[in-house]
Amino acid sequence: MAKDWQSVLILPEVSIVDAIKAIDKSGLRLAVVVDKDRNLLGTVSDGDIRRSIIENISMDSPVSGIMNSSPYYANKDESTASIIKKMKSNSILAIPVLDKRRVIGLEALMLPSITKTNDNIVFIMAGGFGKRLSPHTINCPKPMLKLNGKPILETIINNFKSNGFSNFIISTHFLPEVIKDHFKDGSSMGLNIDYVYEADPLGTAGALGLLPKAIPNKSIIMINGDILTNVDYNKLLDFHESSSSSATVAVRNYEHQVPFGVIQSEDFKIKDIVEKPSYKYFVNAGIYVLSPEIYKSVKKGEKIDMPDLIKRHLTLNKDISIYPLHEYWTDIGSPDDFNQAINYKKSK
Numbered sequence: 001m002a003k004d005w006q007s008v009l010i011l012p013e014v015s016i017v018d019a020i021k022a023i024d025k026s027g028l029r030l031a032v033v034v035d036k037d038r039n040l041l042g043t044v045s046d047g048d049i050r051r052s053i054i055e056n057i058s059m060d061s062p063v064s065g066i067m068n069s070s071p072y073y074a075n076k077d078e079s080t081a082s083i084i085k086k087m088k089s090n091s092i093l094a095i096p097v098l099d100k101r102r103v104i105g106l107e108a109l110m111l112p113s114i115t116k117t118n119d120n121i122v123f124i125m126a127g128g129f130g131k132r133l134s135p136h137t138i139n140c141p142k143p144m145l146k147l148n149g150k151p152i153l154e155t156i157i158n159n160f161k162s163n164g165f166s167n168f169i170i171s172t173h174f175l176p177e178v179i180k181d182h183f184k185d186g187s188s189m190g191l192n193i194d195y196v197y198e199a200d201p202l203g204t205a206g207a208l209g210l211l212p213k214a215i216p217n218k219s220i221i222m223i224n225g226d227i228l229t230n231v232d233y234n235k236l237l238d239f240h241e242s243s244s245s246s247a248t249v250a251v252r253n254y255e256h257q258v259p260f261g262v263i264q265s266e267d268f269k270i271k272d273i274v275e276k277p278s279y280k281y282f283v284n285a286g287i288y289v290l291s292p293e294i295y296k297s298v299k300k301g302e303k304i305d306m307p308d309l310i311k312r313h314l315t316l317n318k319d320i321s322i323y324p325l326h327e328y329w330t331d332i333g334s335p336d337d338f339n340q341a342i343n344y345k346k347s348k
Helices: 016-026 046-054 080-089 152-162 176-183 206-210 233-243 306-314 335-347
Strands: 030-034 040-045 094-099 102-108 122-125 167-172 192-197 220-224 227-229 247-257 261-266 269-275 278-290 320-324 329-331
Touching (some): 016 030, 016 040, 016 046, 040 094, 046 320, 080 094, 080 102, 122 152, 152 167, 152 227, 176 192, 220 233, 227 278, 233 247, 233 320, 247 306, 278 306, 329 335
Parallel strands (some): 122 167, 122 220, 167 192, 247 320
Antiparallel strands (some): 030 040, 227 329
16 A cells, blocks of 8 residues: 555645646656545546646646546455556556545555666757857856756756666757766766767757767657756656657647737627737647657758748648646746746755
8 A cells, every 4th residue: 555645635626736736746647536535536647637738727727627537446355466457457556445435545556766767869959059148158058057056958967867868969059068078978977978069050950960870760859958847758758659649749838918908800890808818828848759750851961940840740741749748847048037947946
């Protein structure tokens, strides 16, 4: 039986935001929805959260609106071996144990500290000038700016390392020696780090054409060198592989509020006035999983941006998936972003 299993129990009126906190705290990718008498009402998984983001459901909405009301469960008289078999056969990490309808425990599969080891390449874009962060970036590439004494790029690499990734290629352009002198071949960190160099800027996707031909014929994770996030890269990669898509684009929900009343009209006649409406969009989070057919399609020296690369393959009827993020995420694009990231790290 899992220890502290009560921490994953939530009431149906709890917000989706609080459900996310319960899921993240437990590490079991599951929250259990119960009534005040602890009778099972449903479960909420990480996948349920991401589907709610796609459906534009407010994160302040009650979790009852997105829960699975017919979840897997085990009865108190079932053997541990039978429960584990049920979890493995249905690819779930945890399952509530019931006495009739009342939750009396949670059985969980034991997870290693690193879920698995990946030999997939992580390709990091670190060649930009970072002009908006001048004067900090006059003599320092933006990814090498320090947060709490450590370069942003090192934090990115360590996050991947904690997820079991060890093979990295860094794309450089501006002051490449600063990056190379710091990380060298990665052996001091127990990693393999190689580099490609853009003699001329090739756009946000052109560096893919510089990847060595000898890399494994597997999907790669590509990330901008100014992104800080605590996303689980294993889950992202697993999602991509299970979707059979050519590419997966991580996205964030972005809300824009018009600060005026919006007029809806037809033939000079007002039909409606909407006061300060809000519009929600999915925006590119700067993290991608790319199958070989995508990254191998970029020719050496070709200048191309990622939106154009994605559109090129959409016109070829290739499937491109989105992966909505609910985790912490920020890009260090401006002094305000940099200061917010510093404050976030200090509060951790």
